[in-house]
Amino acid sequence: MSCADCGNIAKEAREIVAEVGSEPEKVIPLLQEIQNRHGYLSQELVEAVAEEIKLPVSRLYGVATFYSQFRFEPIGKNLIKVCKGTACHVAGAEKVYSIISEKLGIEEGETTDDQLFTLESVACLGCCSLAPVVMINDSIYGKLNPAKMGKILKEYADGK
Amino acid sequence: MGNRVIVGMGSCGIAAGAKAVYDQLEKADLGAELCMTSCVGMCYAEPIVEVENEAGRIMYGYVDSKFAEVLIQSVKSGSELPAENRIKEDEEGKKYLDRQVKIALKNCGVIDPESIDEYIAEGGYEGIKKCISSMKPEEVIEAVKESGLRGRGGAGFTTGVKWSFLAGAKNNPKYLVCNADEGDPGAFMDRAVLEGDPHAVIEGMLTAAYATGASFGYVYCRAEYPLAIKRLEKAIVDAKAKNLLGDNILGSDFSFNLKVKEGAGAFVCGEETALMASIEGRRGMPALRPPFPAEAGINAKPTNINNVETYANVPFIMREGPAAFNKYRYEKSIGTKVFALAGKIKRVGLVEVPMGLTLREVIEEIGGGSSTGRPLKAVQMGGPAGGCIPESLFDTPIDYDAINATGAIMGSGGMVVMDDQTCMVDVARYFLNFTQKESCGKCTFCRIGTKRMLEILTRITEGKGVESDISLLEELAGHVSKTSLCGLGQLAPNPVLTTLKYFRDEYEAHIKDKKCPAGVCKPLITFKINPDKCVGCTACAKACPTKCISGERKEVHVIDQEKCVKCGICRDTCKFDAIDID
Numbered sequence: 135m136s137c138a139d140c141g142n143i144a145k146e147a148r149e150i151v152a153e154v155g156s157e158p159e160k161v162i163p164l165l166q167e168i169q170n171r172h173g174y175l176s177q178e179l180v181e182a183v184a185e186e187i188k189l190p191v192s193r194l195y196g197v198a199t200f201y202s203q204f205r206f207e208p209i210g211k212n213l214i215k216v217c218k219g220t221a222c223h224v225a226g227a228e229k230v231y232s233i234i235s236e237k238l239g240i241e242e243g244e245t246t247d248d249q250l251f252t253l254e255s256v257a258c259l260g261c262c263s264l265a266p267v268v269m270i271n272d273s274i275y276g277k278l279n280p281a282k283m284g285k286i287l288k289e290y291a292d293g294k
Numbered sequence: 295m296g297n298r299v300i301v302g303m304g305s306c307g308i309a310a311g312a313k314a315v316y317d318q319l320e321k322a323d324l325g326a327e328l329c330m331t332s333c334v335g336m337c338y339a340e341p342i343v344e345v346e347n348e349a350g351r352i353m354y355g356y357v358d359s360k361f362a363e364v365l366i367q368s369v370k371s372g373s374e375l376p377a378e379n380r381i382k383e384d385e386e387g388k389k390y391l392d393r394q395v396k397i398a399l400k401n402c403g404v405i406d407p408e409s410i411d412e413y414i415a416e417g418g419y420e421g422i423k424k425c426i427s428s429m430k431p432e433e434v435i436e437a438v439k440e441s442g443l444r445g446r447g448g449a450g451f452t453t454g455v456k457w458s459f460l461a462g463a464k465n466n467p468k469y470l471v472c473n474a475d476e477g478d479p480g481a482f483m484d485r486a487v488l489e490g491d492p493h494a495v496i497e498g499m500l501t502a503a504y505a506t507g508a509s510f511g512y513v514y515c516r517a518e519y520p521l522a523i524k525r526l527e528k529a530i531v532d533a534k535a536k537n538l539l540g541d542n543i544l545g546s547d548f549s550f551n552l553k554v555k556e557g558a559g560a561f562v563c564g565e566e567t568a569l570m571a572s573i574e575g576r577r578g579m580p581a582l583r584p585p586f587p588a589e590a591g592i593n594a595k596p597t598n599i600n601n602v603e604t605y606a607n608v609p610f611i612m613r614e615g616p617a618a619f620n621k622y623r624y625e626k627s628i629g630t631k632v633f634a635l636a637g638k639i640k641r642v643g644l645v646e647v648p649m650g651l652t653l654r655e656v657i658e659e660i661g662g663g664s665s666t667g668r669p670l671k672a673v674q675m676g677g678p679a680g681g682c683i684p685e686s687l688f689d690t691p692i693d694y695d696a697i698n699a700t701g702a703i704m705g706s707g708g709m710v711v712m713d714d715q716t717c718m719v720d721v722a723r724y725f726l727n728f729t730q731k732e733s734c735g736k737c738t739f740c741r742i743g744t745k746r747m748l749e750i751l752t753r754i755t756e757g758k759g760v761e762s763d764i765s766l767l768e769e770l771a772g773h774v775s776k777t778s779l780c781g782l783g784q785l786a787p788n789p790v791l792t793t794l795k796y797f798r799d800e801y802e803a804h805i806k807d808k809k810c811p812a813g814v815c816k817p818l819i820t821f822k823i824n825p826d827k828c829v830g831c832t833a834c835a836k837a838c839p840t841k842c843i844s845g846e847r848k849e850v851h852v853i854d855q856e857k858c859v860k861c862g863i864c865r866d867t868c869k870f871d872a873i874d875i876d
Contacts, residue, residue, distance in 0.1 A: 157575075158574070158575050159574050159575040160575060161575035161576075162555075162556070162558050162575055163556070166556065196577055197576065200577040200578065200579075200734075201557075201559050201560050201578070202559035202560065203517055203557075203558040203559035204558065218479070219479035219480050220479045220636070220674060220677070220708065220710040220724070220725075221479075221480045221636035221637050221642075221710050222479075223479075223721075223724050224638065224712055226862075229861055229862055229863075232859075232861060233861065233863075236839065256518065257477065257479045257561065258478070258481070259305075260305060260306070260476075260481075260482035260519065261305060261306040261309045261482075262306075262480055262636035262637075262642065262710075263306050263337030263636065264306060264309055264310060265636065265637075267309070274305075274309035276309055276310065280839075280861055280863045280866065281863055281866065281867060284839075
């Protein structure tokens, strides 16, 4: 990494702290802001923010690794969240998950080699009336079955 | 008043296509005001559009682009509105709505949640005005006690008593928290209230603040509910602008400030001490009580925590008086309870019913019974901390004590209905997998005991269970619940214990006969084509992802068991019901 990058990272850390605040109770919102901007928590930026708010880096990582919202790897172009809530589970979420995992060759938390898809599962999206449900980026797809899911994946792979 | 067209835009409505309908109506130059509201609770009929004219409001369901066009034409031309899809007037709608009593959900799906004026027009903020102008804080607490309201988050502690603890605390400042970390999978009551009537929650908190002397509040909302957060934040800004929040509310010396805190995905943060740790920016791990939050909560200051639905009931109680609320009662349960009906049920949605209705009345009359035509087997209540109540006990009334007696809990209101194609061992494994992942790791038995229980359940569903597994599960369950600090661990064994109690035969079938009676557990089932029913249409062969189905057109097909991954796509595809699970 060049020093220009270091300077940029420190500048961005200052921006984030100025926007969110520097009190210890702001640790979670700070991490959320980093993730909002980059899709994941980059080590450099977490370290720079810790420096900025004068807390040990371990304190930020302690919090970040506790909560399931935070990611430590960049995500692909399309983020697939398979709902595994109870209603979705009894309606066949596992089948839907399997077909995605099989077609893309990735498991939970992984990203395809072409950086097109990241696969995650979530506890409940609260759209139980449409179970089973999958969210891709900001769109929710409901009443799925493996065949329907396959078609949707293909649309995204073809560049939707 | 001009005509209005109102689109139901809760998260699930949007997911079902309401946004597309809204856009279509917006482009159409309706000649009527286009508005939005939130979830009306009739999720089964979404997307929903309501048309309001001099004659009243007519609610239309199942609105696709074609039907939206029909509506557009009739609104534009002023001709007679279509007679079909009137979901409140049809037989289904009547059955769904007749037994319901809406208190917490009174405004949901009725008003525009982003308009404070519409909330005020429905009597909003009258309760708090009454408190400030004519009641002492003690009188407010007395009124809430008299109403009999109990915490709707699951435990059912009497709300007025809880408030009196905070009122009696000596330390200052005092904090209020609204627990909107609705983590139970299969539950969406709080989301619907926050999205549909955020001001009711704010008014409930204001009332609590006035009664207890709290000056600062947080709504701790899970990050998975972006729309709820957005609407709540707008509501806070609007209430401040009207001097209903902030300093010297309505010219009095009562001040209360409110902020939204976004959760970051940890189920254990529904537990109050963990929630407060999370608000303080720490790992959300539960702490030993005492001290209770009312003595030392956020920043070691006195704190009171209630959930969304509890607060949402308060404005009604203050406005209409305690008697209007406690006239709905069954034994020691008072008022109404909101439930999210989901699973294999015909009318999925959000319902609010008076205490004392039976589960059967809710599931069969309101919910319309099985959606699959197959017999219902159980209802899961209370999420991962709750249990499965078998069909034979569906006559149990909705009452904290009666539900506890079955081994389940009232919980926050998730009701997931299961039919005979749901495997109860798999359901127990599902919940244990959830609690195991969400255990914070502080208590050894919760951390490791749930892991061992999950391993046992997993091997049973894989056909590798041994006869001693059932007693081992029961023994571990006892240890986990006795030695865990918080509710997550204490109640984690419930799904296992209730399924063992009511569905032991299913466990035994998995262990002794190596069969899954419901046809769910993959290692224990095989897919077979029924030669009497197969017509050789080739649909299954085309759909099969592993290409393990072969056969000539118009001849009986065969599945190659070696290559079959048991995904079930063939069964979903077959139009002749020719694929059996053995």
